Amino acid sequence: MRTEPDAETAARLSAAVWDVLAERGIEGVSVRAVADVAQCTTGLIMHHFxxxxxxxxxxxxxMFGRTTERANAAEAGRVEPxxxxxxxxxxALPxxxxxxxxxxxxxxxxxxxxxxxxxxAxxxxxxxxxxxxxxxLVAACAPGIDDEARYQVAALRLVALTDGLATLSVLDPATYTPGKQVAALAGAVAGAVRDLEEER
Known part of the structure; x- marks a missing residue:
């Protein structure tokens, strides 16, 4: 009968997977590498994952859990849409x-x-x-537009921007500094909301 590791061991294995992927990239992820970081046997890794x-x-x-927690906190801590x-x-920006x-x-x-x-998938x-x-969140910034697709298009623009900024900043942090990322996002949000308000 298969038994799951205790919570502390499961957390250690989880952290090891994260650390290996974050530090070594996809090519560096292996059962052996994760076992080394977790200081356990490869058998335990295979048994768990x-x-x-x-x-x-x-x-x-x-990662999705982390971003969801951060997003929930950001929503809860702000009043204006x-x-x-x-x-x-x-x-979502680095x-x-x-x-x-x-x-x-x-x-x-x-x-x-x-x-x-x-x-x-x-x-x-x-x-x-x-x-x-x-x-x-976009719809809350410019309510009153009947066509839901317009909100989604605006959302896709902003998601594409943040994904692009995140990717490029990891590859070229000197150009895509945190300040420039924040400024680019602020301009994009203002532009998206302005465009939607003009459509009402």
Missing amino acids: GSRAAMLVHARRL VERLTGVLEG LDNERAAEVRVWLGFAAAAVGDAQLA VHAEGNRDWVGRITR
Whole structure:
């Protein structure tokens, strides 16, 4: 009968998967590498996750959980709709070391998902939830438009911007500094809201 590790061990294995993917990229993720970081046997890793692909899925879900927590806090801490939208989107930008690590995990997972239907499905699930949240926040900034598709198009523009900024900043942090990322986002949010208000 298969038994699951205790909570402390499960957390240690989870952290090891995250650390390996964040520090070594997708090519560096292996059962042996994760076992070394977790200071356990490869058998324990396989028993807990089952496969390398399962470790990658786990890392992607961890990242989605982190961004969801951050987004929930950003929404709860702001009253004005534009501030809520901006705060949630800022949470997806790599403005500190922790979020830069999250972006590296996301990029590694996305690269692996290109040729793997299971990983692609996990990515699409998380992405659609994110787009749904941003669409709802955009709609709150310019209520009164009957066509829901207009809100979603505006949301897609903002998601594409933040994903692009996140990717480019990891590759060229000297150009895409935190201040420039925040300024670019603020301008994009203002432009998206202005465009929607003109359509009403």
